[in-house]
Amino acid sequence: MRAALAFCLVMSVLAGSAGASERGPVTNLPLPRFVSLKANEGFARHGPGKTHRIDWVYKHRNQPLEITAEYGHWRRVRDQDGLGGWMHYSLLSGVRTVLISAEIADLRRQPATEADLVAQAEGGVVAKLGDCQPDWCRITAGGRKGWVLKTQLWGVTPDEIRN
Incomplete structure (x- = not known):
């Protein structure tokens, strides 16, 4: 029972x-x-x-x-x-991380495709999640910080906004 x-x-x-x-x-x-x-x-x-x-x-x-x-x-x-x-x-843990789901993801200084390139991350890299705007999220991986297109990440919803 x-x-x-x-x-x-x-x-x-x-x-x-x-x-x-x-x-x-x-x-x-x-x-x-x-x-x-x-x-x-x-x-x-x-x-x-x-x-x-x-x-x-x-x-x-x-x-x-x-x-x-x-x-x-x-x-x-x-x-x-x-x-x-x-x-x-x-x-x-409630600490948010994301996985790079693209083959290569560009980390940009600002959330814009024309912004300076800070670094590139390979698919499968785990990064700490920071702020997210409608199309971009700020991540930290391997000591580098930058903005990545949300579509290249797994671990964040498409409509998620974080400050």
Whole structure:
């Protein structure tokens, strides 16, 4: 009976995780939302609990992940490839990072395509997320700061504005 109740609760969390204006039942924070991996290693499990099998092992500290559901101390996350599972909340951080999704991304001094080039970042580089305007975000990676087109990043929504 208790297992059936837990299953029903998890299924209701899963079923309701598609809406962008939804709030998490545990944290009351928006779902979906982006976070980063706090630990050097994190297990993504098939379900919310240590008894569930491990589907993925993330090994890159600060990797951006998207939370799509909550259940107790567990958060369902997915990565840039759409893969993931349930992770214990203690492995996640609210510090925002992004992944360079373009083959090469230009970091510019100002948020404009004609602005001076500061550096270039290869696809797969993880960067700390700063301010975001409608089309550009400021990032920090490898000791360099610059503005990158939002379309070249994974870990930020297209309409997200950050100050």
